[in-house]
Amino acid sequence: MEALDGNAIGGLLHEVFDTEMTGAATVCGHCGDARPVAELVVYRQAPGTVVRCRSCENVLMVFVRAHGRTCVDLQGLAALG
Amino acid sequence: MAGTALRGRLTWQLAKVSAVCDETASVRTIMLDVPDWPGHEAGQHLDVRLTAEDGYVAERSYSIASAPGEPVAITVERLDDGEVSPYLTDELRAGDELELRGPIGGYFVWGPGDGGPLLLLAGGSGIVPLRAILRHRERTGSAVPVRLLYSSRSLDDVIYQAELDRPAPGVEVIHTLTRHQPPGWAGYARRVDAALLGEVAWPAASMPLTYVCGPTSFVEAVSQALVQSGYPPLRVKTERFGATGGT
Numbered sequence: 593m594e595a596l597d598g599n600a601i602g603g604l605l606h607e608v609f610d611t612e613m614t615g616a617a618t619v620c621g622h623c624g625d626a627r628p629v630a631e632l633v634v635y636r637q638a639p640g641t642v643v644r645c646r647s648c649e650n651v652l653m654v655f656v657r658a659h660g661r662t663c664v665d666l667q668g669l670a671a672l673g
Numbered sequence: 674m675a676g677t678a679l680r681g682r683l684t685w686q687l688a689k690v691s692a693v694c695d696e697t698a699s700v701r702t703i704m705l706d707v708p709d710w711p712g713h714e715a716g717q718h719l720d721v722r723l724t725a726e727d728g729y730v731a732e733r734s735y736s737i738a739s740a741p742g743e744p745v746a747i748t749v750e751r752l753d754d755g756e757v758s759p760y761l762t763d764e765l766r767a768g769d770e771l772e773l774r775g776p777i778g779g780y781f782v783w784g785p786g787d788g789g790p791l792l793l794l795a796g797g798s799g800i801v802p803l804r805a806i807l808r809h810r811e812r813t814g815s816a817v818p819v820r821l822l823y824s825s826r827s828l829d830d831v832i833y834q835a836e837l838d839r840p841a842p843g844v845e846v847i848h849t850l851t852r853h854q855p856p857g858w859a860g861y862a863r864r865v866d867a868a869l870l871g872e873v874a875w876p877a878a879s880m881p882l883t884y885v886c887g888p889t890s891f892v893e894a895v896s897q898a899l900v901q902s903g904y905p906p907l908r909v910k911t912e913r914f915g916a917t918g919g920t
Contacts, residue, residue, distance in 0.1 A: 594889050597913040600734055602777035603720040606683040614780040630780035631911065 598629040619671040622650035699751045715809035716782035719775025736801040740808035750798040789817035796887025811841040819844040827853035867898040877903040889913040
């Protein structure tokens with residue numbers, strides 16, 4: 593599966609955070625790489641979405657949808673927004 | 674930014690197809706009447722949701738092809754093994770309804786206040802949000818100089834060809850046809866790399882504001898070439914469509 597980028601999850605993130613997030617700043621919890629959400633590496637395969645660091649490939653965010661709910665894991669991020 | 678909902682709920686709503694227009698053999702523009710559209714910025718996208726009779730749901734994102742202030746339109750490329758695009762390009766008719774939400778995205782956007790010069794790099798259907806930017810520039814009377822380098826497989830695959838053949842003053846359009854060239858083609862016939870950027874792009878020293886959009890492989894190759902050529906990464910915005918279409 594080919595990677596997308598953070599632009600592709602603008603709708604999903606808006607749903608979760610109730611605001612536009614593709615321009616939000618992120619910092620990787622592993623390597624410290626800083627860049628906007630839009631520039632992160634995104635793999636979308638229903639029901640899950642995995643967001644990785646463009647520099648070290650660390651998993652930054654995971655979203656899983658089931659039964660009308662979205663589970664959110666942001667543990668890989670040192671900072672968001 | 675006026676009239677654009679950045680904060681607040683993003684809700685699904687029903688739009689009505691007002692017209693469809695074939696751009697190429699596999700690409701169609703769908704014009705939409707969206708009753709509660711809050712307005713959009715050039716470069717944003719929207720999500721489309723199709724629900725099958727058995728309840729199976731498929732969602733896809735499509736760039737908005739129209740400028741802010743124009744009726745909402747999306748341009749869709751048919752992927753033969755796609756779940757959503759063949760319905761949009763082959764089945765959908767004027768008068769049909771379509772479920773969507775938007776506008777989405779605040780990063781890959783341009784407004785006259787962002788300035789330039791603008792360097793727009795498109796691969797295949799990556800032209801769509803860049804076309805919205807070009808139309809927005811023209812409608813707002815912006816004099817920001819623009820160079821668009823557009824990579825397509827062949828002349829028949831060039832989307833918005835008639836429009837791009839008559840660019841607004843201050844806009845230069847440069848095509849490269851990577852797979853098939855018509856007889857007598859005097860333009861570029863190779864993939865976008867640092868050498869090609871060196872020939873056609875604004876020099877890095879002019880600090881162009883750069884937008885790159887297309888299939889992931891195209892965007893990766895072009896971003897790498899831009900970095901090699903000394904373009905400041907903070908002035909380069911990218912959007913990747915995945916493995917769609919060709920360049």
